[in-house]
Structures are given as structure tokens and as C-alpha cells.
Amino acid sequence: CGAKTVMRYEDKTLSVNVYEFLLSRMKGTLAYYGYEVGKDSFWNTVADMDGTTYDEYFCQTIKAQAMNYIVADKMFDEQGLEFGEVQEARIDELMDAYVKRAGSKSELNAELKEFGVNYDILREIYVLEAKIELLKEHLYGKDGEKISSADKEEYFNENYVAFRQIFLATYE
DSSP states (O other): OOOOEEEEETTEEEEHHHHHHHHHHHHHHHHHTTOOTTSHHHHTSBOSTTOOBHHHHHHHHHHHHHHHHHHHHHHHHHTTOOOOHHHHHHHHHHHHHHHHHHSSHHHHHHHHHTTTOOHHHHHHHHHHHHHHHHHHHHHHOGGGTTSOHHHHHHHHHHHOOOOOOOOOOOOO
């Protein structure tokens, strides 16, 4: 049975499995930094003045990331970019290390099942992320060297905010 599609952009799709992995990775990152992601109280906490909870905020964040993934995949093809042997070898090396650590490919798949993916889907995610990096470098240059000073200045002027804050201690 084929993977169900959660998003589509023209001929590009994103599977439910990839989306679930992105959610799991975000949850893992939050847990790593000490957030109590196993408790409903964390997810129901209001995170913004407009009443947005952490659950809503992080779901919106992952949805935006997923949309960026499929649009970037489409742009990669439109720009005529190719995924090279160097990138392929790096991903294969990483995947081989995962298999070696787990003991076998089937044991790795058993571990990955908890995150909604398997070996092939995880590899697909890494390929997609590598394509995104290649696209960024193609469009903006290494470390943004293709972005003109005028564009940087315009962005800075439109987005920079400075203010002073005076803290008056009203407690002992």
C-alpha cells in the first residue's frame, strides 16, 4: 500500500509519514531542551498574546516547514539542479551508521516505526533536506554571498527594531 499524501504542490507531494516525522523531530528537540512534552499542560499552555497554544504554534510551524519542503523540491527541479554523488554518498554513509548502531536494517526500522518512518522514508527526508541546502546555495551563494548589499540593507531597514527598557524592581 502506498503512503498517503498530506500535501501536494503541482507534481510534488509530501507523505503523512514525512509530516509525522517532522512533528516527532520537533517534539524530540523540545524534549532535549527540557520542555515537558509528555504533559498536556505543556501543549495547552498559551504561548502568545492572541491565545495561541504551544500545540497550535508548533503544528503551524511544522505545516509551514512541510510546505517549504515541497516548494523547495519543485524549485530544485525547475532550477535544473542535480543531486550529486557526493551528497548521495554522505547520506548513504549516515544511513549505514544508523543501521550499524541499530544492529540491522530491520532493527532500525523497528526503532523508526515509533516516528512514523522507516529506512527508506528517512533516507528520502535526508535527500530532500540535502536538495534544499543545494537550492539555497544555488540561489543565495555560500553564506549568502549572492545577496546584494542593497538587499541586505533594505531587509535590515524593514525588519530591525531597537528599544530601551528600564526595569524597576518592585519586589524584594
